[in-house]
Amino acid sequence: MERNVICMKWGTLYGPDYVNVLYNVVRENLSGDFRFICLTDDTTGIVPGVETFPIPDMGLSEFNWKKGGWAKLTVFQRELYDITGRCLFLDLDSIVTGPLDVLFEAPGDVLVIDSSENWRNPDANAEPKAMTSIFAFTAGQHPEVYDKFMADHDGMVAKYRIEQVYLQGEIDGGLAYWPREWVVSFKWHLRQPVLMGLVKHPNPPGPQCRVLAFHGEPRPIDLVHKGIWGIGPHWGRGRVPWAVDYWQRYGGDIG
Known part of the structure; x- marks a missing residue:
């Protein structure tokens, strides 16, 4: 199965250095072939080797576009450019510290961070709470995530406030979670x-x-x-x- 590492950059908070550093460290820590893809509104300064595509328009207000990470939901479209296979999404402010192959091989359909008290205390036994700084999915397998949101994006923003809460509430089949020691x-x-x-x-x-x-x-x-x-x-x-x-x-x- 094809493997893809995807990041997203919009606005001016994160410059191209963030994309380039992430690309370089992924090259060192992921074996075999993969595509490195940046969805962005500005390709200036991004190094060759990074594939760039525009962030799909979601019709959001400027306020909601900038807040809540809603643009991440576009990766769940039934067809997103020519992207196929298993995907690992990394926020630009992630630091890669070790081999990434296990993140592609881990069991689970859609994997996210459990940011509940379990993250801090392994004995907490709390209800999992999704965080999408890092998540894995297979391209095209959960179009309902994008479709439900686009059918009533204002209502979904009002109900869930941020995209990771929406994802946990609306994805079919639920989520799986990374081992806590893998994502710190x-x-x-x-x-x-x-x-x-x-x-x-x-x-x-x-x-x-x-x-x-x-x-x-x-x-x-x-x-x-x-x-x-x-x-x-x-x-x-x-x-x-x-x-x-x-x-x-x-x-x-x-x-």
């Missing part, structure tokens, strides 16, 4: 306790981690710049060596 949260697993980040760098991801997810602030680029980053009281300070090494190694500019 910077916020929950690596940053220092309150105020300690001002005097001590965040921990590096462990050996079982495949993808490091950033949700909210800080973003990866913040960790390679000087000064204070994050949101109080969870501030951090200064350039984080392992983040700087990653960004530079895979072609990013630290300024």
Whole structure:
């Protein structure tokens, strides 16, 4: 089955460096043939080797277009350009830390992060809560995700607020979840306790981690710049060596 890694870039929050770094690190961590695809409204600065396509128009208001990640639902269309096979979607603010083949081979139809208390505490036994910073699916197999939304997008936005809650509520057959050690949260697993980040760098991801997810602030680029980053009281300070090494190694500019 063909394998695809898909990312999405719109607006100005994330520059082309994010796409290029992600492409370079995926090339190192995924064996065999694959396509790397960026759905975007601006191809400027994106390196050769990345296939680019426009983000399909969903008819959303400007506010809803910019909020909630709704554009991600376009990947579930019955036919999206010429994309076929198994797909791994990565948010641009993901850091790849290990081999990705297992993410394609993991059992489950549509796999997402369980961002409930289970992510932080393996003994929590909480109801799973979907997060789509990283998710896997097979192209064309769940068109109902896109079709239901497009039939009443204003109503669905009002009901669910963000796309990952909508996905969990409306996908046929439910979701499967990544093993918690494969996808690690910077916020929950690596940053220092309150105020300690001002005097001590965040921990590096462990050996079982495949993808490091950033949700909210800080973003990866913040960790390679000087000064204070994050949101109080969870501030951090200064350039984080392992983040700087990653960004530079895979072609990013630290300024």
